[in-house]
Amino acid sequence: MRFIKLIHKWTSLFVGIQLLLWLVSGFYFNIMDHDKVRGNQFREQIKPAPVLYSNINNTPFIDPKTILAEFEKSQSLKIVLVLDKPYYLLTHQAGLYHHFYNKQTLVNVYSGEEVIIDKKIASNIANQSYNGPGTIQSVTLQKPPIEDIPKEKNIVWQINFKDNVNTSVYINASSGQLIKHSDDDKRFADFFFMLHFMDYASEGSFNNWQIILFSIITLWLVLSGFIWTIELGFKGHYKFSFAMNKNKNLDIKNLPVSHATKK
């Protein structure tokens, strides 16, 4: 039993503060506003309009076969909408998920030319997805890692709006597709996720070495405490107050304190 108590004392010293942070952040996840923390307070849900396959002048799309032959080898060609207009999106190298690295090219369906998402197009895409009162304050091209979206592995446009929650809109710089909105409510929650996941290097992951170490030590802390509690139960320390006074002096050597040896 002495060994159990020693483990409990020293592991509690090591993980104590983090244990408090886990409980506080866990409590926050319980009470937080689950809609607000998505960062979509000013996000307009855009319903895609059906694609017409020729424009007002009756110009048809250039055939996919022609496009595929002209560009770098692709594994898929998709008709996508950017600002309500159709484009071909060529994927040369596909990641398993959208946020993994994807090598893509956007192509004009009528001219067959590559479309570069510039500052102006990026701002327009962001504006279309935004229904808040703010106006655009800054537009910058960013390379990963990006603080707001740590899992993203592609180059993005960050469009910042001037509003009460500092909305940022992220757009994939090669495909023109909206990645997500973020704002101060989401960043506030992200701070607690960072604490809970011990993601102090902002990798967007809870598989870091420090949390693995702390979780193993916490296991020792909790299991030693659990055994201690059971032992206290067997030794009759869990009695209601009227009985406790009586036993106080008798059981002093079993009390979970150093005073037993001191006095």
Added chain:
Amino acid sequence: MTLLKTSRKLHKWLMLFLGIQFVIWSVTGAYMVIFDIDYIHGDSLVTQHQTPIDVNKINISLADIIKKYPDAQNIELAVLIDSPVYRFKTEQKNIMLNASSGEVLSPINEVMAVKLAKHYYSADDDISEIELLTDNPPLEVSKRHLPAYRINFDAFARPSLYINAYSGIVVTKRHEFWRLFDWMFRFHIADYQDGEPDNLLLFWLSILGLFGAITGLVLTYYRVIKNKRKRSNAIY
């Protein structure tokens, strides 16, 4: 009563009721952080082939598609194993057709599903079971992915691939470590109903747990830091 005595009493009594929850939190938490999340998500079960479209094999043009299916939307030209295919949506259903021959491939049959599963699966194991799911999906596959074939492999951790019957795409994958992870998460957030962390049980458990931890830290302070200062020879 002194702070030390109060803390000791509170810690002892709180942990009588919360002890099990702390065991659950630390065991499930350790499981979730120790296993790499990409492994949990079965990313290593599938191969991303990166096969480029062979342009010379395309005989069907976009105009041909629109002529036959005027309401086609979300049109995509992609690769199915090694043949170019068109995928699109019409008002009635999702269609996949061969871009060389024009043959309609959707919905795929069981033979094709097996062929695709073996193509995407990263190892070389035998298939133990195939089932076409059309309604009432199990928890691990979203309803929007139906109809889908579930292909179970006879291997460690019982991996399954789910392949959509219209698109031939692997819509999701599972193995026992992910299935266990989902259970671990539900226990971690003390949710025994809908999988959301905003339940009343967790509210009380975390508030009381916080008191339990604070009182425990007070004890640690007295036991370790104060004792040291007094140069006491107490062991615990």
